[in-house]
């Protein structure tokens with residue numbers, strides 16, 4: 001599968017003879033955008049729950065958790081394929097941190113579609129409360145229908161001219177999200193403006209002679225808004241809002257979808273399934289956990305069927 005954006009394996013900025021960057025940054029590296037999932041099995045489900053608990057126990061941010069989750073479910077990302085080496089996870093982690101927000105969402109979105117496919121329910125029923133009449137109602141959502149905007153050729157960089165200055169910035173990625181989450185926990189009273197400028201300092205691409213802090217301080221709020229628009233224009237985007245009409249009063253409104261909700265299956269359900277199979281087939285827990293999810297479900301269906309037949313006699 002291919003990401004709507006991708007990451008650069010290595011960045012080389014090209015300079016002229018005086019050492020001035022030529023329309024920085026010029027990249028010789030190709031965007032890495034291929035990815036593949038690990039096969040789904042009970043052991044992976046358990047690992048994901050353990051990681052989630054680890055993030056909660058260590059008070060790690062949501063962005064950290066998403067990085068951990070992505071590194072667990074992928075077997076290949078761009079130029080790296082896991083081969084059961086001890087540093088597989090570290091290698092994948094460093095790469096998922098280089099992915100922009102939409103790419104990270106895209107992987108989780110595909111994981112969700114994959115999960116629906118395995119479980120045979122492409123359409124999920126979600127609940128919502130109408131902002132006009134307060135009525136609660138359920139609606140079907142086919143995750144496959146979410147529209148996606150691909151990155152432009154300039155991605156992951158945006159270049160613009162502000163006054164007499166050429167500004168180069170890169171699209172924020174997972175590493176920036178983690179940094180900002182940590183920074184916010186250390187600066188709980190920070191304003192939106194301070195947050196915006198702190199992030200921008202990381203994103204500005206400058207040569208050795210320019211100081212990113214000085215450059216950021218020289219920019220007006222309007223100029224920063226222009227930079228943000230330029231970044232949005234080059235970055236991919238996964239639509240996460242859908243249009244709904246309340247079945248009670250007909251009020252039309254937008255709902256922001258949470259791609260992360262119900263992403264992890266409850267562990268009690270997995271343990272019930274392992275228990276069922278262990279009782280009937282006398283397989284070891286470890287073997288059951290390593291069965292591909294589709295095969296585990298197929299055996300459970302057969303068990304249900306044979307129990308049904310026995311009940312009917």
Ligand SMILES: [Zn+2]
Pocket residue numbers: 130131132133134135246247248249250251
């Ligand atoms: Zn309503």
